[in-house]
Amino acid sequence: MKTVLKVIAAFGLVAGVTVGANAAEYPLIKPVEQDWSFAGPFGTYDRGELQRGLKVYREGCAACHGLERVAFRTLEDLGYSDAQVRALAAEFEIQDGPDADGEMFMRAAIPSDYFPDPFPNPQAAAASNNGAAPPDLSLIAKARAVERGFPTFVFDIFTQYAESGPDYVYNLLTGYEDAPEGYEQQPGTYYNPHFLAGTSLSMAPPLQEGLISYDDGTPETVEQYAHDVTAFLMWTAEPHLEQRKRMGFVVMLFLVGFAGLMYLTKRKVWAGAH
Amino acid sequence: MSGGHSTYTPKTGIGRWIDTRMPLPRLVHDSFVSYPVPRNLNYAYTFGGILSIMLVVQIVTGVVLAMHYSAHVDYAFDSVEKIMRDVNSGWLMRYLHANGASMFFIAVYLHIARGLYYGSYKAPRELLWILGVIIYLLMMATAFMGYVLPWGQMSFWGATVITGFFTAIPLVGEWVQQLLLGGFAVDNPTLNRFFSLHYLLPFMIAGVVVLHVWALHVTGQTNPTGIEVKQKTDTLPFTPYATIKDAFAMILFFIMFAYFVFYIPNYLGHADNYIPADALKTPSHIVPEWYFLPFYAILRAITFDIGPIDSKLGGVLAMFGAIAVLFFVPWLDTSRVRSAVYRPWYKLAFWLFVINSIFLGWLGSRPAEGWYIPAMQVSTVFYFGFFLIVMPVLGLIETPKRLPNSITEAVLGKKKGTASVQPAGANASPETKG
Numbered sequence: 001m002k003t004v005l006k007v008i009a010a011f012g013l014v015a016g017v018t019v020g021a022n023a024a025e026y027p028l029i030k031p032v033e034q035d036w037s038f039a040g041p042f043g044t045y046d047r048g049e050l051q052r053g054l055k056v057y058r059e060g061c062a063a064c065h066g067l068e069r070v071a072f073r074t075l076e077d078l079g080y081s082d083a084q085v086r087a088l089a090a091e092f093e094i095q096d097g098p099d100a101d102g103e104m105f106m107r108a109a110i111p112s113d114y115f116p117d118p119f120p121n122p123q124a125a126a127a128s129n130n131g132a133a134p135p136d137l138s139l140i141a142k143a144r145a146v147e148r149g150f151p152t153f154v155f156d157i158f159t160q161y162a163e164s165g166p167d168y169v170y171n172l173l174t175g176y177e178d179a180p181e182g183y184e185q186q187p188g189t190y191y192n193p194h195f196l197a198g199t200s201l202s203m204a205p206p207l208q209e210g211l212i213s214y215d216d217g218t219p220e221t222v223e224q225y226a227h228d229v230t231a232f233l234m235w236t237a238e239p240h241l242e243q244r245k246r247m248g249f250v251v252m253l254f255l256v257g258f259a260g261l262m263y264l265t266k267r268k269v270w271a272g273a274h
Numbered sequence: 275m276s277g278g279h280s281t282y283t284p285k286t287g288i289g290r291w292i293d294t295r296m297p298l299p300r301l302v303h304d305s306f307v308s309y310p311v312p313r314n315l316n317y318a319y320t321f322g323g324i325l326s327i328m329l330v331v332q333i334v335t336g337v338v339l340a341m342h343y344s345a346h347v348d349y350a351f352d353s354v355e356k357i358m359r360d361v362n363s364g365w366l367m368r369y370l371h372a373n374g375a376s377m378f379f380i381a382v383y384l385h386i387a388r389g390l391y392y393g394s395y396k397a398p399r400e401l402l403w404i405l406g407v408i409i410y411l412l413m414m415a416t417a418f419m420g421y422v423l424p425w426g427q428m429s430f431w432g433a434t435v436i437t438g439f440f441t442a443i444p445l446v447g448e449w450v451q452q453l454l455l456g457g458f459a460v461d462n463p464t465l466n467r468f469f470s471l472h473y474l475l476p477f478m479i480a481g482v483v484v485l486h487v488w489a490l491h492v493t494g495q496t497n498p499t500g501i502e503v504k505q506k507t508d509t510l511p512f513t514p515y516a517t518i519k520d521a522f523a524m525i526l527f528f529i530m531f532a533y534f535v536f537y538i539p540n541y542l543g544h545a546d547n548y549i550p551a552d553a554l555k556t557p558s559h560i561v562p563e564w565y566f567l568p569f570y571a572i573l574r575a576i577t578f579d580i581g582p583i584d585s586k587l588g589g590v591l592a593m594f595g596a597i598a599v600l601f602f603v604p605w606l607d608t609s610r611v612r613s614a615v616y617r618p619w620y621k622l623a624f625w626l627f628v629i630n631s632i633f634l635g636w637l638g639s640r641p642a643e644g645w646y647i648p649a650m651q652v653s654t655v656f657y658f659g660f661f662l663i664v665m666p667v668l669g670l671i672e673t674p675k676r677l678p679n680s681i682t683e684a685v686l687g688k689k690k691g692t693a694s695v696q697p698a699g700a701n702a703s704p705e706t707k708g
Binding site for chain 1: 515532535
């Protein structure tokens with residue numbers, strides 16, 4: 001039962017147990033860059049994708065991984081109405097209290113609550129997961145990055161490459177494969193050459209084709225699930241990304257115009273001095 | 275503050291009344307309006323102004339962030355995430371502040387490089403230079419402590435590693451480290467005192483900046499020719515000439531700043547700092563912020579014992595020595611000629627030094643293994659060699675190019691030279707790009 005649960009629900013990124021010695025060589029395969037709607041100077045989140053990603057998180061990840069920094073109220077950013085957010089929150093139970101009698105009690109969540117953690121404490125999380133506590137996912141898309149190396153990291157400034165985290169998450173989720181022959185697989189670990197800290201991790205492959213049903217006709221493949229949930233996790237990590245890029249464009253436009261005027265003024269002032 | 279006697283004449287009755295009691299308007303007028311600057315200053319000379327404005331940006335955003343930040347190990351990380359998610363424009367304040375620190379260092383490195391290239395440290399500007407090095411030191415302390423505040427994995431482990439350096443000092447090392455930490459390991463007392471000092475030090479920087487500007491206004495600015503101002507035609511009034519040029523450069527700098535803040539705000543940070551600090555999990559590879567990387571490489575270049583000095587103490591001494599050597603630059607450079615424009619060999623050595631420093635920075639981001647270690651050692655030798663050997667020796671043996679007689683001649687000579695006929699002075703005219 002425990003194994004079955006893990007296969008269905010486990011979904012983590014750096015899960016403790018690593019096999020191998022030299023940390024500098026990992027991951028064995030560098031992340032393959034993906035297309036993200038939120039990349040580039042005018043990037044925005046795709047609402048449909050975020051909603052699907054939330055579904056993947058809830059059905060594929062939430063049994064083991066928390067999302068403790070995300071409040072239900074913020075889900076309105078995904079395109080849900082106030083009523084939908086209330087209904088969605090009410091599907092979660094959270095502990096509150098103490099009440100007038102000094103007792104803690106359970107109640108349905110309201111929009112101002114945060115996603116409840118699947119485990120009461122990290123020790124419980126580790127105990128139920130072969131010793132490796134599944135990390136909270138709120139910030140995971142910014143908390144993981146594979147080194148880009150020289151000279152790529154220089155070009156990244158000009159291409160505005162800031163999707164190292166999402167690329168890693170996607171590649172990890174879709175990167176499980178059978179261990180090569182002669183590889184000594186530690187029990188309870190799964191071979192994944194995309195893993196950042198070794199060759200195997202404690203998280204079983206969390207996604208399978210058809211595992212989660214989509215009602216908008218989107219293909220129900222592992223790649224699609226991984227892409228959707230990764231986009232959702234980018235949103236949980238950087239909820240103000242769209243606002244940032246929108247404001248950035250206005251700021252850049254203003255500064256470039258300002259610089260132009262300054263340059264002309266400077267030329268006029270200095271005209272007689274050269 | 276100096277530069278001849280004051281030309282300020284108050285025009286109104288109130289102006290005269292204030293001027294006889296506390297002549298602050300006169301001070302401002304003399305320092306930032308009529309103050310004479312060499313007419314040939316190029317854009318390399320705009321970083322002083324840029325640094326001042328960056329200090330203001332850091333203080334303003336920092337004060338706002340401090341209103342929402344909680345300096346406690348249990349809440350620090352969460353409070354930063356609250357700022358990023360729930361505080362109005364909190365994400366903007368934090369990204370401005372975090373990237374602002376990097377921009378501050380970009381500007382200060384260019385400012386220091388300008389000083390080294392044009393020999394700005396030479397007499398009578400030794401104190402001006404030394405005050406600058408003190409500001410740089412204070413900046414490093416401030417930046418290091420600021421990086422600890424978000425209480426991510428790199429914050430915690432960076433603090434552990436860097437405070438650990440002090441244990442290498444014989445006899446008092448342990449005591450110094452515990453004084454810094456407020457305990458035996460990085461913990462809540464460390465975070466509290468770092469926050470307190472992080473808030474204090476910028477104001478100390480501002481104080482030293484005042485001294486730095488004071489010293490500057492006593493000696494006057496250097497210029498790309500390195501020749502002192504001799505006549506009135508050598509200079510222009512600060513306002514409008516330098517003001518407008520500084521402002522233009524500042525806007526250009528802000529474009530770069532905004533590019534990082536709005537499009538790649540986490541490029542200069544480390545992903546691990548989005549993981550809450552965990553004293554039980556050491557990151558596989560601890561690296562400081564990019565602006566400390568050259569010194570981090572120097573620290574780790576010393577992998578061998580030297581007599582009674584073990585490799586750890588040797589590394590710490592080399593690292594601190596790399597900064598301490600800057601204090602002696604005015605006396606290490608023996609050349610009579612200030613500017614690298616007229617010193618072909620020094621110019622070459624300078625650019626090699628710049629390349630070497632960038633290479634050291636890259637090495638600092640590498641683990642101390644394999645060929646990186648000998649590379650760090652060679653680079654470290656070159657770093658110190660530039661200051662301790664190249665600077666004193668080159669000044670004695672190098673034959674400088676002929677200097678123009680005055681700044682005016684240098685400027686006008688170039689003008690005519692590019693126009694049509696080659697006048698006599700043109701051969702001596704300097705290139706002005708820095």
